[in-house]
Amino acid sequence: MNTVLRVIMLRIGQALATAAVLASLCFVFVHALPGDLALRVAAARVGDERVTPETADRIRREEGLDRPLIVQYGQWMGNLAQGDLGRSLLSGKPVKQELAYHASFTLQLGLIGWLLSYLIALPLGIMAGFRPGGVVDRITDALAVTLASLPSFLVGIGLITLFALTLRWLPPAGFRTGAHMVLPAFTLALSLVAFSIPVIRNAVVEVRSAFFMTYARVKGLTPAAAFRHHGVRNAAIPVVTYAALQFAFVIDGFVVIETLFNYPGLGELLVKALIARDVPVIMGAGLVIGFAFAVVSLLADLTRLWLDPRGLEEARA
Amino acid sequence: MSLVLEPVRARSLPPSVWPLAALAGLALTGPFLAPQDPNAQDLMRVMEAPSIAHLLGTDHVGRDILSRVLAGAPHSLGLAVLCVALASSVGVALGLIAANSGALVRALIMRLADLMLAFPGLLLALLFAGFLGGGIWPMLIGLKLALWPQYARMAEAVATSVLREGHVEAARLAGFPELTILKRHVLPSVLRAVMPLATLGVGQAIMSISALGFLGLGLKPPTPEWGAMINELLPFLAEGFVQMAAPCLMIFVSVLTLTLAGQALASNSTGRAQ
Numbered sequence: 001m002n003t004v005l006r007v008i009m010l011r012i013g014q015a016l017a018t019a020a021v022l023a024s025l026c027f028v029f030v031h032a033l034p035g036d037l038a039l040r041v042a043a044a045r046v047g048d049e050r051v052t053p054e055t056a057d058r059i060r061r062e063e064g065l066d067r068p069l070i071v072q073y074g075q076w077m078g079n080l081a082q083g084d085l086g087r088s089l090l091s092g093k094p095v096k097q098e099l100a101y102h103a104s105f106t107l108q109l110g111l112i113g114w115l116l117s118y119l120i121a122l123p124l125g126i127m128a129g130f131r132p133g134g135v136v137d138r139i140t141d142a143l144a145v146t147l148a149s150l151p152s153f154l155v156g157i158g159l160i161t162l163f164a165l166t167l168r169w170l171p172p173a174g175f176r177t178g179a180h181m182v183l184p185a186f187t188l189a190l191s192l193v194a195f196s197i198p199v200i201r202n203a204v205v206e207v208r209s210a211f212f213m214t215y216a217r218v219k220g221l222t223p224a225a226a227f228r229h230h231g232v233r234n235a236a237i238p239v240v241t242y243a244a245l246q247f248a249f250v251i252d253g254f255v256v257i258e259t260l261f262n263y264p265g266l267g268e269l270l271v272k273a274l275i276a277r278d279v280p281v282i283m284g285a286g287l288v289i290g291f292a293f294a295v296v297s298l299l300a301d302l303t304r305l306w307l308d309p310r311g312l313e314e315a316r317a
Numbered sequence: 318m319s320l321v322l323e324p325v326r327a328r329s330l331p332p333s334v335w336p337l338a339a340l341a342g343l344a345l346t347g348p349f350l351a352p353q354d355p356n357a358q359d360l361m362r363v364m365e366a367p368s369i370a371h372l373l374g375t376d377h378v379g380r381d382i383l384s385r386v387l388a389g390a391p392h393s394l395g396l397a398v399l400c401v402a403l404a405s406s407v408g409v410a411l412g413l414i415a416a417n418s419g420a421l422v423r424a425l426i427m428r429l430a431d432l433m434l435a436f437p438g439l440l441l442a443l444l445f446a447g448f449l450g451g452g453i454w455p456m457l458i459g460l461k462l463a464l465w466p467q468y469a470r471m472a473e474a475v476a477t478s479v480l481r482e483g484h485v486e487a488a489r490l491a492g493f494p495e496l497t498i499l500k501r502h503v504l505p506s507v508l509r510a511v512m513p514l515a516t517l518g519v520g521q522a523i524m525s526i527s528a529l530g531f532l533g534l535g536l537k538p539p540t541p542e543w544g545a546m547i548n549e550l551l552p553f554l555a556e557g558f559v560q561m562a563a564p565c566l567m568i569f570v571s572v573l574t575l576t577l578a579g580q581a582l583a584s585n586s587t588g589r590a591q
Contacts, residue, residue, distance in 0.1 A: 274447030
């Protein structure tokens with residue numbers, strides 16, 4: 001139980017550290033940008049033409065921008081600690097509301113893409129691992145290297161050209177119907193497959209050469225039964241570890257794929273906010289992504305402990 | 318220079334490393350090979366199909382695609398190399414310092430590396446590029462911050478194990494100064510381990526730089542960077558397939574070459590054939 005608690009504490013600590021670093025970074029950037037901050041906020045609120053020095057002064061007093069930097073920094077972090085992310089400079093809506101709307105789209109795309117990638121990678125990886133150096137192994141290896149050398153926007157452009165522009169089976173962009181999900185989800189899945197096939201394949205190869213597998217065969221189990229009863233769980237350990245690491249790679253995938261397909265997820269929100277320098281939204285999106293990363297890592301840690309209780313034993317000893 | 322090249326003597330190199338020379342040549346000579354001015358617009362000839370005058374056609378403002386692809390090589394390839402060179406030298410230096418110092422400094426450097434590794438890398442580059450408004454420097458700084466920890470971890474691990482070996486002990490007993498030992502005995506092993514990582518890293522950096530260009534957060538237009546070209550050509554995908562294919566293929570072939578070379582170098586240095 002101790003280990004589980006320690007793992008949870010570690011990941012919470014990681015999430016808090018990420019949040020603190022990100023929030024501080026945003027604060028520094030906001031104040032380091034050239035020009036008067038109050039004037040910029042005023043311009044974003046009432047429009048460029050209608051800004052007067054008076055509005056800027058009013059905003060300076062209202063928002064406390066005339067106070068010492070250290071006090072403002074304390075306030076910035078204090079608001080954040082209370083869960084107050086402020087309002088978007090662009091739309092004027094609360095950042096929380098914007099994040100909740102876009103996060104649901106990213107979650108859908110992410111889950112479907114991730115499931116799809118394992119539907120493709122698991123059978124291929126296991127088949128390749130059962131016969132290292134065989135035909136399937138060589139084909140999947142070439143496939144994985146090729147996909148690993150393709151940035152996700154190239155995969156996406158290829159799929160759009162083929163299925164939307166040439167065959168006209170699917171819509172090229174948008175988000176209204178299920179058909180809109182197909183191309184972005186496949187793009188994400190194919191970028192993930194590039195890295196999960198070799199991991200699954202190596203895990204299977206490793207497990208199959210283990211002594212306990214030889215023993216299971218000697219005991220009289222068929223290769224398939226031996227793998228089902230003794231192999232799967234052991235092979236799953238590195239795969240689960242990797243699935244969490246993969247999430248870090250997925251993040252740039254989201255940003256790029258959502259922008260390419262005009263899909264209203266967190267990544268697209270982040271890019272739009274970055275281009276418009278909408279700082280509260282940038283920070284909010286960054287925080288959500290950072291937290292999601294920590295949560296996924298935590299889930300992976302716990303799954304790994306469940307699959308491989310030796311981790312618990314070692315900690316106790 | 319000899320120090321860097323020494324661990325990778327030519328005769329021990331696997332054959333898939335040689336195509337890298339072609340990439341390097343392209344990055345160095347690309348702009349001089351361009352048949353036309355890559356930024357010269359011709360609004361009478363927009364989105365033209367390939368012809369003798371424009372071998373790969375023209376883009377939406379009538380610029381020659383072939384010239385732009387060639388002129389883009391130093392931006393897309395050169396910057397990636399520069400980025401990895403910066404990140405790996407900082408990483409190796411910090412890793413060596415960590416391996417050679419007391420518990421406190423070592424813990425400080427390595428925990429910082431762990432923290433940075435836990436932070437999604439491209440997000441950092443995106444934030445830098447977004448806040449500082451694109452251009453070369455924000456991108457380089459952002460990517461460098463994201464990339465150095467893996468080199469630091471590798472350098473620290475290799476240096477620590479080498480420092481425990483007999484020949485290092487012998488050199489120390491023979492009275493060689495610590496810095497000479499580091500240079501002669503530790504650095505070659507570290508560089509041998511870092512080389513495959515850096516080769517793969519350049520491929521990753523090409524993808525990150527072109528992704529930033531594609532998002533409109535990389536190099537400023539009209540710089541002919543491949544990712545930015547794809548961003549500009551995307552609305553005209555239906556009319557200009559060849560034009561779009563050109564920068565896409567350049568990115569794919571470059572990254573593939575680097576991936577294959579990196580994998581070959583890695584299995585070469587560990588002696589593990591998979």
